[in-house]
Amino acid sequence: MTDSSNGAGRFAPSPTGEFHVGNLRTAMLAWLFARSSGRGFLLRVEDLDRVRAGSEEIQREDLAAVGVTFDPPLLRQSEEQGRYAEALQSLDRRGLLYECFCSRKEIAAAIEEAASAPNGGPGAHAPALYPGTCRDLSASERERRRERLAEQGRRPALRIAADVRTWAVDDELCGRTETPVDDFVVQRNDGAFAYNLVSVVDDAFTGVDQVVRGDDLLDSAGRQAWLAGVLGLPVPSYAHVPLALNAEGRRLAKRDGAVTLRQLSERLGSTEAVVGLILDSLQLPGGPRTLEQALDVFTPSRVPREPWVFTA
Incomplete structure (x- = not known):
């Protein structure tokens, strides 16, 4: 578990392919929330379901390229199944x-x-x-x-x-x-431990007390907070951030064209330009061009409440 006495935030992707800019924006926001509050920031690889070979490495490279840094430990859910089994047995005994x-x-x-x-x-x-x-x-x-x-x-x-x-x-x-x-x-009926259970167990084990993620997961928060209480685990604070949408108002996806870091870096000329584009969507004062610069002016209360309509 993390050694941070100030708690921790986390980013928890599934290694199923490259990120698009909406995924990177959420990761950057989670990092800003955690770092601005003096928390650690952890990476959790949610690899209990579909996994595409090489995706974890590509995702970690992209996160590093946009300035998202992590503290140890790195947790892979596929390596933690004994802990989930213990939680399940606890519920079953009751x-x-x-x-x-x-x-x-x-x-x-x-x-x-x-x-x-x-x-x-x-x-x-x-x-x-x-x-x-x-x-x-x-x-x-x-x-x-x-x-x-x-x-x-x-x-x-x-x-x-x-x-x-x-x-x-x-x-x-x-x-x-x-x-x-x-x-x-x-x-699940294939024997895999389900999302709500593993998320609650992982957050508690790694000392995560702040969950920042897309607002498409807001409906999961009640289930997870309730389950944490049932298991006798602490309930983290939550901040569900607006998603990135395409021009038609639908959730952004890789089928929407040049939306990955590599594609956009080629189109815009550099990774730094993509970072600047994402930071512009956060409407931060002073127009920061790097994540470290953004940290100096970031205030959670000023995070836009509306989705980011991505049209680049």
Whole structure:
């Protein structure tokens, strides 16, 4: 874990390919939030899911090129699975987990049915939430479904039985925000530990007490803060920053053309020009051209609240 007595922030990419400028902007903001508050800043490689060979190295090179520096330790989730298993066992011993036998198609149908219930079922006002289909199955029904899955070479996922419907977090940019909490998956049916569980465990283990990330993950904050409390772990502070969008107002992606650091460096003439472009989007006083210069004038309260529409 980190030795910083002032806590730490982090950046936690998945090594699935090159960053685009929106990813780099979020990393730079997370770095500015952490460094401006005297915190350490850590890199976590979220490599439990899809991994593209060589991506981690390319991503780390890009981060270094734009001035994002990290403190030890470097954490790779693929090397930490014993810790996740311990957290899962802790929840299981307390009777907080149950098997989920639903396919994605069955979950979608159950959500749609709950949303159309005349009295407003569990999914009526939050159509993306799991409506608890497998929570109250009898022991015999669980065994029957378990056997049926085993015949197909499959296994059930594990969900946590939430005792709340919503949970509020105080976000530095979004204010007090209440988000839904459903019986979310903590271990997938392929045996992989799920995002919300590993994120909470990793933040606590490495001393991360400040989470700065894209506002597309704001809905995860309530689940993670609630789960941290259930596990007896500290809850970090949150700041969810606006994303980069394309000219049509959709989330920026590599299909939008020249959006990676290499592509833009070639188009604009240098990496420094790309850094300047990103810093311009933060509307910092004095027009800093490097991340170190930006740190001298950075104030979290002045971070733009609107998405960055990228048109370069």
